[in-house]
Amino acid sequence: DLFFLTPIPHFDLLLIFGCSKMAISTTSLSGLTIKRMDHLGLVSGMCRELGIAKMIDAVIPKNNEHKVTHGEAFVAMLLNGLGFHSRTLHMFADFFADKPTERLIGPGVQAKHLNDDVLGRCLDALYEADVSSLYQVMAERVVDTLGLASNAVHLDITSFHVDGEYAVDEQDSETKRIELVKGYSRDHRPELNQVILELICENQAGIPVYMQALSGNTNDQKAFAEVTRHHIQCLKAAQQCRYFVADAALYTEESITALATQNQLFISRVPMTIKDARQHVSNVTEASLTAMGNGYHGCWVDADYAGVKQKWLILRSEQATKREQQTLARNLLKSSEKEHKQFIKLCKQRFACQTDAETAMKVFSKTLKTTRISEFDCIAHPVFLGKGRPKKGQQPAYYEYQLDGLIATCLDKVGIAQAQTGMFILATNDCSGELSMQTLLDTYKSQQHVERGFRFLKSPEFLTSSLFLKKPERIEALLMVMTCSLMIYAALEHRIRTSLKERQQYFPDMKKKPSQKPTARWVFLCFSGIHEVSIGDSPPVITDKQERQQVIIDVLGTLYQEIYS
Secondary structure: OHHHHOOOOHHHHHHHHHHOOOOOOOEEEOOEEEEEOOOHHHHHHHHHHHOHHHHHHHHOOOOOOOOOOHHHHHHHHHHHHOOOOOOOOOOOOOOOOOOOHHHHOOOOOOHHHOOHHHHHHHHHHHHHOOHHHHHHHHHHHHHHHHOOOOOEEEEEEEEEEEOOOOOOOOOHHHHOOOOOEOOOOOOOOOOOEEEEEEEEEEOOOOOEEEEEEEEOOOOHHHHHHHHHHHOOOOOHHHHHOOEEEEOHHHOOHHHHHHHHHOOOEEEEEOOOOOHHHHHHHHHOOHHHOEEEEOOEEEEEEEEOHHHOOEEEEEEEEHHHHHHHHHHHHHHHHHHHHHHHHHHHHHHOOOEOOHHHHHHHHHHHHHHOOOEEEEEEEEEEEEEOOOOOOOOOOOOOOEEEEEEEEEEEEOHHHHHHHHHOOOEEEEEEOOOOOOOOHHHHHHHHHOOHHHHHHHHHHHOOOOOOOEEOOOOHHHHHHHHHHHHHHHHHHHHHHHHHHHHHHHOOOOEEOOOOOEEOOOOHHHHHHHOOOOEEEEEOOOOOEEEOOOHHHHHHHHHHOHHHHHHOO
């Protein structure tokens, strides 16, 4: 405190502050202003490099008296979303109160301009412009700007639960507005209304090239079929990529036929509910499997599901086998105990005739999955009318029949189940013979790009698990903002990695070892502590930059150097 009461020249004050390790937010004392910069300069730089604000303003120009354009408000939402402040993705002036908004967003933009009204108007304008179509155009330009040449795109779907009550309008189906209703919750919150987000990501940088908000009760298979019927031909990224990849929800007759009709090669996992799939897996022997390395073995079989000529790759994973056999043992024990209790309950029942008892036994035997009836007998029990003990020589009025027998675990079924653990089938309509087993497996495993994106969106540091806005239209627009945040994050990570490799530079990882593949999240953490300092009318300067931070700034180029100068 005494230090600040002593008059010190501006230059000396900056030097002393630059050496300080204090975590100071926006402060103003005797003309001194301090604002937190951290990693937001990287996010701002990527937004400028990709021209995000210009693309938004070109579609929805400002037509009101607000100080910021829709493009600037959109960039502000991206900065807010990628601020990793563990708060919901809302535009609050207090979030930007300690941020250098003019440096990050644009000249003249102040924190007081970024209020809830600006957020709402921007979200409404995005919805009116059709968020899916707008995002698709933006993603195409981003992919072209980054020069990405992917050989596959990946489709997947997830859900978010929303807070609040939203009235369902009968006209929603006509206006194609999403319905916030109860449905299958991947967040294990089925008591809340849901909203679905469908993404298609390219497999080089993991950038989403297509997004679609859907009603909370949307079925995965129907949603995938809709994409294959109506959106593949207009999706530039899918046309340029060789393979369209998705999980087992894609493998339906409708989707497979639609893809084949459009001459689109696909790779998908075959659901084991298909009879031919179960038959092929049961016929596989150890001798027919070829070692592929990394614990995988596989063999090809021909298939024509849905009338489309295909190649199925039957795979066995050693790691999955060990994991699934442990699960199988628990499930078999649980199933055996359940069936044993059901058998005891059946044996306590009385039947009017022996035929009814034997029929009940046959019906019950067909329901058994892990056990079988080894022996059983039908016992007749006489029934006497009247009270008390029957008299000597009295004939029973009628007989009731009760089952008795032994139930045992079926070792044959257990053996078959154990032999099929760790096995799954991948299908493709690429029958050229050029696709190897390993390439097919690697291409399918790239599905983790879109799954990683969903984990990012659900991270509590990015966005809390639930959403709340006044209107479903704004929820849909917010999902587009979230997807754009993922796009900026993935693009920035790709640029950092490629730039480090091109310039032969290294960035220390968490173990302080040199790396050329840091995650954007780790880079963001390492940029903590950078501030913008200004005194009076003097030009602001950036302080507290470290050597490792300067490495990233330099490899990214002039634009980022100017932001952090």
